[in-house]
Amino acid sequence: MPDSKIALISGGGALPVEIARYLRRTGRPYIVIRIESLSDEALNEHPGHTLGLGDFMKLFEILSTEQCKAVTMCGYVQRPDFDTMKRDDVGARVLPTIQMAGRGGDDSLLRQLASVITAQGYHIEGAHEANPELLIGKGLQIGPDPSPEAMEDALEALRVAAAIGTLDIGQAVVVAGRITLAVEAQEGTQALLARIGTLNPALTGTLAKRKGVLAKLAKPIQDLRLDMPTIGLQTVEDASGAGLCGIVAKSHALLIVDKPAVFARAAELGLFIYGHDEH
Amino acid sequence: MPDSKIALISGGGALPVEIARYLRRTGRPYIVIRIESLSDEALNEHPGHTLGLGDFMKLFEILSTEQCKAVTMCGYVQRPDFDTMKRDDVGARVLPTIQMAGRGGDDSLLRQLASVITAQGYHIEGAHEANPELLIGKGLQIGPDPSPEAMEDALEALRVAAAIGTLDIGQAVVVAGRITLAVEAQEGTQALLARIGTLNPALTGTLAKRKGVLAKLAKPIQDLRLDMPTIGLQTVEDASGAGLCGIVAKSHALLIVDKPAVFARAAELGLFIYGHDEH
Secondary structure, eight states: OTTSOEEEEEOBSSHHHHHHHHHHHHTOOEEEEEETTTSOGGGGGSSEEEEOTTOHHHHHHHHHHTTOOEEEEESBOOOOOTTTOOOOHHHHHHHHHHHHHHTTOHHHHHHHHHHHHHTTTOEEOOHHHHOGGGBOOSEEEESSOOOHHHHHHHHHHHHHHHHHHHTTSOSEEEEETTEEEEEOSSSOHHHHHHHHTTSOTTTSOOSSSOOOEEEEOOOTTOOTTTOOOEEOHHHHHHHHHTTOOEEEEETTSOEETTHHHHHHHHHHHTOEEEEEOOO | OTTSOEEEEEOBSSHHHHHHHHHHHHTOOEEEEEETTTSOGGGGGSSEEEEOTTOHHHHHHHHHHTTOOEEEEESBOOOOOTTTOOOOHHHHHHHHHHHHHHTTOHHHHHHHHHHHHHTTTOEEOOHHHHOGGGBOOSEEEESSOOOHHHHHHHHHHHHHHHHHHHTTSOSEEEEETTEEEEEOSSSOHHHHHHHHTTSOTTTSOOSSSOOOEEEEOOOTTOOTTTOOOEEOHHHHHHHHHTTOOEEEEETTSOEETTHHHHHHHHHHHTOEEEEEOOO
């Protein structure tokens, strides 16, 4: 339903802004549901409403009044403290099921949240469906051709990332010289990359002699419409600061926020971005 | 060969000191091979010699002159920069094979180092064989009985640790509320525990309401004679600071350095230490 009216439920960060701008530019009808004290201020110039995380009754009133057909959940939301968060009447009814699902992890939480929304007759669209320009392509996207060693590290990083994804641990892994330097669980990619600089220098690269690759891969359990692995300018800066030579993902399975800026900076730093395709 | 003369090749930290003291106390003949600018100063009072990391000729001369039969490698050694490290004639011959093996990871490196030593006719003894008092026992070792939730986290942490061990990633994992909060790769357990405090507080425990368990488990590839998972007073302090309720390992597969102090502190902090036995 690419032309149906869409509501962007917008957490923090630049991703929702990019989707909103794309929708405006391409003329698709849309509204933005800004989450109180979380959404980027740049969203204020788009048509929309501001809600608290627990305001489900208001959310459904708005989706109905605005005649939306599709909903995209995007942007960063830290897991709230369910025991103390404010809620309206509908929130009070659905939040316990979401909280319960959250005990199985973020993916389970998001899936339950999505099912609450689809139960009201709305179609869930992924960020990559709402704005296909965000997706990583196939093969070398930017930067120097990976050396054979870098390609080996990239494939090993993808292999380890797939394995830790299967364990429902996390999305990101850094491998250098075929050794797994760091594995992401709940700390996020920024913290993952920051600690590369604290490791034994015999294992890591430097700005002068880059070594190692960051892989970001969705977990098999993850619904890509709800949560697709994402990189942005910060990821490129951090990966470079960690002395890595590149970033790898599965082709068409990574969102690149602000792709022109990301590609320009990666080229400048001499970092490759690669969309791996098994076929 | 529990009574044969043994040489302790001693890296950093308190583990070699505890083994040396045990050997002195129990009357077994021994010498300490101190590694230059790495071994604890407390080792200076024990019979022995000080060598550089690359002094293999001197090492074998000493082992022969001292009529040692067994060798234990213990204590912390950061992987050196092989390209620049000093070496004697024998070092020059064996170090390239060790460096090459190191490309497959620390376990592979240690195994090659051990094979260089056994090739000279020496028997490798594990730290836990040289000093059996260091081993964790079976069941609750100290602290409060784990709650059912804590036991669930402990078993899940052991399960995840076994899986990441199989992937040759690392030994330690923190699980809280059945969610894997952090996975250790090359950063070590101290950094692993330090970052628990940086995570979303909705996922973690506090000193007032502890939550989550640290598991430490050898990788299947790991030779326990060369490198057994280890905890000490710092681990207990860090685990407590991270708001965890306990530490779990497989029974008889974890070294506890300075066990009396570790147990006293864990009891004081209200942290359990548990040796899991599948049977």
